[in-house]
Amino acid sequence: MAPLPEHPAHADLRHRWAAAVGGAEHADRYADALLARWAEPQRRYHTTDHLLAVLDRVDELADHADDPDAVRLAAWFHDAVYLPDRSTNEERSARLAERALPELGIDAARTAEVARLVRLTVTHDPADGDRDGEVLCDADLAVLAAAPDAYAAYAAAVREEYGFVPDDAFREGRAAVLRQLLGLPCLFRTPHGARMWEERARQNLTTELKLLESSGT
Numbered sequence: 001m002a003p004l005p006e007h008p009a010h011a012d013l014r015h016r017w018a019a020a021v022g023g024a025e026h027a028d029r030y031a032d033a034l035l036a037r038w039a040e041p042q043r044r045y046h047t048t049d050h051l052l053a054v055l056d057r058v059d060e061l062a063d064h065a066d067d068p069d070a071v072r073l074a075a076w077f078h079d080a081v082y083l084p085d086r087s088t089n090e091e092r093s094a095r096l097a098e099r100a101l102p103e104l105g106i107d108a109a110r111t112a113e114v115a116r117l118v119r120l121t122v123t124h125d126p127a128d129g130d131r132d133g134e135v136l137c138d139a140d141l142a143v144l145a146a147a148p149d150a151y152a153a154y155a156a157a158v159r160e161e162y163g164f165v166p167d168d169a170f171r172e173g174r175a176a177v178l179r180q181l182l183g184l185p186c187l188f189r190t191p192h193g194a195r196m197w198e199e200r201a202r203q204n205l206t207t208e209l210k211l212l213e214s215s216g217t
Helices: 010-020 027-038 048-064 068-077 089-103 108-120 131-145 148-161 167-182 191-196 198-215
Strands: none
Touching (some): 010 048, 010 068, 048 068, 068 131, 089 108, 108 131, 131 191
16 A cells, blocks of 8 residues: 655654754654654544644744744644543653653653643643743634634544444533633743733633534424
8 A cells, every 4th residue: 555645744743843852863753753642543623734733833923932942843743642542641742742752862851841731631720920830721622713714624533533422422521612612711831822812712602612512402
């Protein structure tokens, strides 16, 4: 069987990875291993396109971060392990970072920060003053503020990832997630995210929740 065609952004992503790890020896090999993970067949939303989008948003918010490269590395690892029927993806992704980064010569403090940030994506609830956490969480949630058509495509891709879940159970679980998000005092913690993304994200979440509720009646 012929190999699948390479994602058109792979060359750019390898360059961005090399910059984030400081040109470490064998950086390309580690980049390729991560990119292979992001291209796994069970993924529909948590794909290379999601990685690229999060990295782009991290760059957009980088001035707010204390350690932008640690946040970039956390973006690479935050869904590196992803099985939609498991609840341990973030922990396993953090442990992958803890193994891989020292092999690339990343010091212990930055490795620990990357792993901490990856684990933070379980809750997307950074503490006050956690500027790196605010940047990663805002970048990861920025899709919620997409234009309506793009948001609908995101919601459809999430449903595909959970295709093994019956419709009624999915509607119930997804609605609970949406209500939890809408109940937060703020979805975005960086000044840019709060100013540019909060209102549209709440509109998108409310629209999706109404559609779920109407489809279940």
